[in-house]
Amino acid sequence: METIEQQVRELFCWLCQTPHPSGEEAALRERIADRLRGLGLHPWADTRGNLVCDLPGREGAPLTAVQAHIDMVCAVGSPDYVPSRDPIRPIVRDGFLCTAGESSLGADCGAGAAVMLWLAEHPAPQRPPLRLLFTVDEEVGLGGARDLDPACVDGVRYLINTDGFHWGRIVIGSAGGVREHFTRALTHSNAPELPNGRAYRLKISGLRGGHSGFDIGKTRANALILLGELLRETRMESPFALIDLSGGTAFNAIPYEATADILTIAPAQDAIEQIWDKIYARIQKNDPDARLEIQDIDIPSRVWSGDTASGLLTVLGGFADGVYARHPSGVVSDSSNLGHIYYKDGMVCLDAMLRCMDAQAEQALQLSHRTVCAMCGFAGQIVSRYPAWPAQDNGTLQTLAAQCYLDATGQEAEVTVQHVGLEPSHLLAKNEQMECICVGMELLDCHSPQERWKLDTIEPFVEMIQRLLSRLSTAPQP
Ligand SMILES: [Zn+2]
Structure with a gap:
């Protein structure tokens, strides 16, 4: 039988x-x-x-x-x-x-x-x-x-x-899942005349990244969030104009790479490296292969307007990202992933994904994203949503x-x-x-x-x- x-x-x-x-x-x-x-x-x-x-x-x-x-x-x-x-x-x-x-x-x-x-x-x-x-x-x-x-x-x-x-x-x-999309018109201005000016490409890479559902609870760094931190700290030491910024690949993927081009008023490579060393010391346990590459690039004729640059850097500092709450079993209950920043049709675009079991947590995260983005000139929309x-x-x-x-x-x-x-x-x-x-x-x-x-x-x-x-x-x- x-x-x-x-x-x-x-x-x-x-x-x-x-x-x-x-x-x-x-x-x-x-x-x-x-x-x-x-x-x-x-x-x-x-x-x-x-x-x-x-x-x-x-x-x-x-x-x-x-x-x-x-x-x-x-x-x-x-x-x-x-x-x-x-x-x-x-x-x-x-x-x-x-x-x-x-x-x-x-x-x-x-x-x-x-x-x-x-x-x-x-x-x-x-x-x-x-x-x-x-x-x-x-x-x-x-x-x-x-x-x-x-x-x-x-x-x-x-x-x-x-x-x-x-x-x-x-x-x-x-x-449940919510895909959010934020946009802001990208305006440019002429690059300032800087006798000692230098332009750099800063590329953070080598992070583990992963799936925003399965991996968000594993303490993996987000390359875009790190880049924001690096740039804000750099600005305290050495003012710069932003030439370009992008990173990540999709709503539901934790970004493992992000790049910014900046124009500084004076050579700043050493200062930037020191800031990165502090960041790396903090994340190396979970992202040992993370690295920052700094490359000299040509000084451009145009840069992002101060408004656009400050807006995006502020969003990167204030955007709720990562684990928001856990279920008593230890599994993540509510989270947010800033997944992708890119340029399209004259707009700076930002894609993020929320995953929430708790309707109130979902509302709180959405409101926080909308508020921070609105204060920085970004308009938001929900691309898709499925229930918890x-x-x-x-x-x-x-x-x-x-x-x-x-x-x-x-x-x-x-x-x-x-x-x-x-x-x-x-x-x-x-x-x-x-x-x-x-x-x-x-x-x-x-x-x-x-x-x-x-x-x-x-x-x-x-x-x-x-x-x-x-x-x-x-x-x-x-
Ligand atoms: Zn199946």
Whole structure:
């Protein structure tokens, strides 16, 4: 007889036969729907392409949804592999399911989808009525969940999202995100006549940078913020005009590099180096490879107007950046990342990203950014926003899930929050009565050709889900 692990693995390999990069899930959705119809079920899709299928369960028990996204990030590891055309070819190696390296595996989140199919194919009497939710376009801004027809979660009391990567971790909340964009007209003036004047390019580089969700709590310096500090300190010693300033790459990336060109009234290299040494002494523990390069450049004919320069330097000093607050679990709850400063169409532009679980923290940070920027002549706008999944401590679903994990493994689950957006934030916005958790099996190196799925976490995961569903089948209706 096949083990549960083999059964789930076979279902996953069946999913792998149809390519399903984000935005190209239609063929796989149709195959899944056919398979479910073959079981006598009645799946339906919303206009966005999310697939829904109800499974019968104990009468009177709370409707419980199990959810996975069916798109994947197709990382390419071989020139012969074409994501839209080629199936994924899973192999077993050293206790993991992986590919031979030609592509990512798609266990994020195909592993969860396979378990959902397993639930459909293995009915059990001790279950609440189940709603399987196969969502699309998760990997490109949670698109399927964001646009999901609210009818898909209508009446759902509990939602189990299977997009976790760590077996033993129960996620009970995630930060929302706000992308902010500030601009100010860049005005120039003629460069002053300076008999001893020197022009320098100051480049800070070698910082670790990273993802503004996963890495912002790791005390990594922001190159733009450091550059601002360096320039403000320099100005105390040696007045200068700003010729140019830019740095960073994106809203959601911690800047690892930033550059400013300045025109000083006299040679200032030694003074600048001394200031940098003090800054470096402070940050070297976390950013040991940080460095400042100072290069002589030609004296320009034009510089930034004093207003523009002072405005930007003041913003760099006053802009709330980094960790704002932490959840009791130690995970960052609220943060801000000044991600990118650049010049476009006559404007100095500044992009930042807030991630907040707490609505008040989000408001406070937004107001602080808007105030500082407005005082310095910058106009602001919100480019995009997605809601938080506020952690609800000691909810029924979370408590039962932790007990079932303990029963299935003899160990305590880690109950925590995540500083990166998850689909339940959008789903909750459509049905605030739901309780949600995010759980998963052990996946490593997702979104890369080295992605792999630890096979011995399948069986205990399914056992935990079975126990949890059984407990929910007798949970009181609120
Ligand atoms: Zn995922």
